[in-house]
Amino acid sequence: MSRTLAEHRTLWQLAERAGLSPARRIADANGSMALADLAHGVMLNAEALRGRCVLLWSARQLPSVLALLQLDGVAARILLCPPDLSPAHMLEICAEAGVDCIVSDGSLTEIPPGVAVVQAGTTLSPRAGARAEAGTTEWLLFTSGTTGRPKLVLHTLASLTGPLSDGLVVPDGAVWSTFYDVRRYGGLQILLRAMLGGGSMILSQADEPVASFLTRAGQSGVTHISGTPSHWRRALLSGSASAMAPAYVRLSGEVADQAILDHLQAAYPKASVAHAFASTEAGVAFDVRDGKAGFPASLIDRTDGGAEMRVIDGSLRIRSKRTGSRYLGDRGVLADTEGFVDTGDMLELRGDRYYFVGRREGIINVGGAKVHPEEVEAVLNAHPAVVMSRVWGRASPITGAIVMADLVLRESAVNLIDDILTQCRAHLAEHKVPVVLRPVASLDVAQSGKLARTKVEKTRA
Amino acid sequence: MTIKEAILAQMQLVAERQKKTLAPLTDDLKLLESGLDSLCLAILVAALDDTLDIDPFSAGTSKFPVTLGEFVQLYESHAG
Numbered sequence: 001m002s003r004t005l006a007e008h009r010t011l012w013q014l015a016e017r018a019g020l021s022p023a024r025r026i027a028d029a030n031g032s033m034a035l036a037d038l039a040h041g042v043m044l045n046a047e048a049l050r051g052r053c054v055l056l057w058s059a060r061q062l063p064s065v066l067a068l069l070q071l072d073g074v075a076a077r078i079l080l081c082p083p084d085l086s087p088a089h090m091l092e093i094c095a096e097a098g099v100d101c102i103v104s105d106g107s108l109t110e111i112p113p114g115v116a117v118v119q120a121g122t123t124l125s126p127r128a129g130a131r132a133e134a135g136t137t138e139w140l141l142f143t144s145g146t147t148g149r150p151k152l153v154l155h156t157l158a159s160l161t162g163p164l165s166d167g168l169v170v171p172d173g174a175v176w177s178t179f180y181d182v183r184r185y186g187g188l189q190i191l192l193r194a195m196l197g198g199g200s201m202i203l204s205q206a207d208e209p210v211a212s213f214l215t216r217a218g219q220s221g222v223t224h225i226s227g228t229p230s231h232w233r234r235a236l237l238s239g240s241a242s243a244m245a246p247a248y249v250r251l252s253g254e255v256a257d258q259a260i261l262d263h264l265q266a267a268y269p270k271a272s273v274a275h276a277f278a279s280t281e282a283g284v285a286f287d288v289r290d291g292k293a294g295f296p297a298s299l300i301d302r303t304d305g306g307a308e309m310r311v312i313d314g315s316l317r318i319r320s321k322r323t324g325s326r327y328l329g330d331r332g333v334l335a336d337t338e339g340f341v342d343t344g345d346m347l348e349l350r351g352d353r354y355y356f357v358g359r360r361e362g363i364i365n366v367g368g369a370k371v372h373p374e375e376v377e378a379v380l381n382a383h384p385a386v387v388m389s390r391v392w393g394r395a396s397p398i399t400g401a402i403v404m405a406d407l408v409l410r411e412s413a414v415n416l417i418d419d420i421l422t423q424c425r426a427h428l429a430e431h432k433v434p435v436v437l438r439p440v441a442s443l444d445v446a447q448s449g450k451l452a453r454t455k456v457e458k459t460r461a
Numbered sequence: 462m463t464i465k466e467a468i469l470a471q472m473q474l475v476a477e478r479q480k481k482t483l484a485p486l487t488d489d490l491k492l493l494e495s496g497l498d499s500l501c502l503a504i505l506v507a508a509l510d511d512t513l514d515i516d517p518f519s520a521g522t523s524k525f526p527v528t529l530g531e532f533v534q535l536y537e538s539h540a541g
Contacts, residue, residue, distance in 0.1 A: 210493075211493075230499075233499075233525070234499055236525040237492060237493055237499070237502070237525055237527070238493055238527075239491055239493070239527035239528075259518070259519070263524075263525060266524065366500065366503075367499050367500065367503075394507060395519075396503040396506065396507060397506060397516075397518030397519055398499055398502045398503035398506055398518070399499055399500060399502075399503040402500070402503045402504060402507055430479070430500060431500050435503075435504050435507060436507075
């Protein structure tokens with residue numbers, strides 16, 4: 001197999017190799033940085049961080065991206081930290097990864113003891129001397145589960161850029177954008193496409209209204225843009241979808257149903273609309289460009305050099321050079337002995353296509369925010385009137401799913417439903433609070449002794 | 462109760478339940494400026510499915526409604 005572009009090169013070298021035309025830039029809602037300026041200017045003293053294990057932390061994405069461009073090939077490890085990491089997990093994460101330096105924009109208040117802090121910003125100073133020789137940096141990405149501490153997945157620039165050999169590194173002039181934060185796998189893929197393909201990158205910004213982001217994307221001349229189906233539903237709902245006119249629209253991260261694909265094609269008639277499958281662990285497996293939900297069954301067992309895929313026990317397994325190499329610490333095994341990563345995404349074969357039907361473990365995905373049924377059940381079951389409960393996802397055309405709960409109540413406790421709801425509100429984030437609490441006579445229990453669960457249901461309450 | 466009245470009543474209920482303040486419900490009000498967020502809209506659509514037995518989104522719409530007027534119209538056009 002031919003060597004990938006990224007072997008023995010750094011992100012900056014690859015960006016530079018694609019040319020530093022004056023038009024190339026990385027911008028967010030507050031500022032813009034020309035790539036050409038990064039050839040002569042520095043945001044921090046990278047040499048002081050040589051061989052260190054560095055966590056990047058910033059509220060805006062731009063300071064972290066600038067640090068990444070300087071530190072890849074210099075630092076031993078870089079942790080791309082999404083901004084919603086719970087402060088409670090910061091200490092453990094830093095210990096697990098051996099973090100000895102945090103590059104921070106100042107918004108991080110809890111600094112683990114013994115960890116140095118380097119100021120991040122978007123102001124450049126003149127570079128003193130040439131760029132030093134580059135080594136190989138390990139990139140650590142966070143998995144996206146919301147309960148418990150996220151796992152860290154070990155990647156390299158080579159494993160991350162593997163997916164780019166699919167013909168989508170469009171030459172020159174492309175302006176990429178994504179609703180994702182680029183510190184997550186899905187967003188990072190877009191940043192890498194922009195950097196390697198000679199394009200520009202328009203970053204999203206937390207708390208920016210979707211209409212403003214779409215307007216900014218339009219004004220910035222965005223040509224290629226990605227997001228989850230929920231991101232896109234929000235974009236369509238905002239009434240500002242027409243503020244931009246991309247040539248390429250990409251969906252990933254959730255199941256793309258036929259309705260959202262059709263809506264996007266209608267909103268952007270000239271664009272090619274594609275949906276992709278990827279995960280932090282498994283990398284990008286494939287993208288589907290025929291405008292239909294699901295994917296052709298012929299992709300399974302293909303041998304054309306792309307990701308190899310299998311369906312075992314109903315779930316998709318992937319093996320390729322694009323997968324992460326392992327989890328950091330004692331956090332389980334990423335791939336089986338043959339190198340296949342179990343994605344946990346369940347497939348159903350209908351005709352000549354496979355369709356995603358949900359997560360094996362039944363995580364409910366409410367507009368991209370994950371809800372574990374068990375954590376909601378724990379709150380419900382803590383109420384004295386509740387005997388047992390089953391939390392499930394009801395399919396929603398707006399957020400993908402909403403949370404529902406079936407309750408087996410103690411006798412004559414039916415009038416306590418409001419009280420149970422109050423308890424949920426007190427203990428759970430808004431999207432995790434069941435929309436309907438439905439008393440039922442009993443709940444099925446499987447042979448294993450576990451509550452019988454079903455995938456996201458269309459059923460009415 | 463007309464479909465419009467049913468929708469407005471459900472919006473009040475959802476807003477009350479989710480502790481949101483509704484903007485004055487005029488036809489040209491943008492849904493995303495109504496005070497209801499995506500989650501509230503999801504709850505509203507589910508509640509309307511249950512009470513009116515109409516689910517125009519799953520039936521396949523050509524265009525996402527942007528204003529309250531368009532939203533009501535969408536439901537009216539899918540009423541049995």
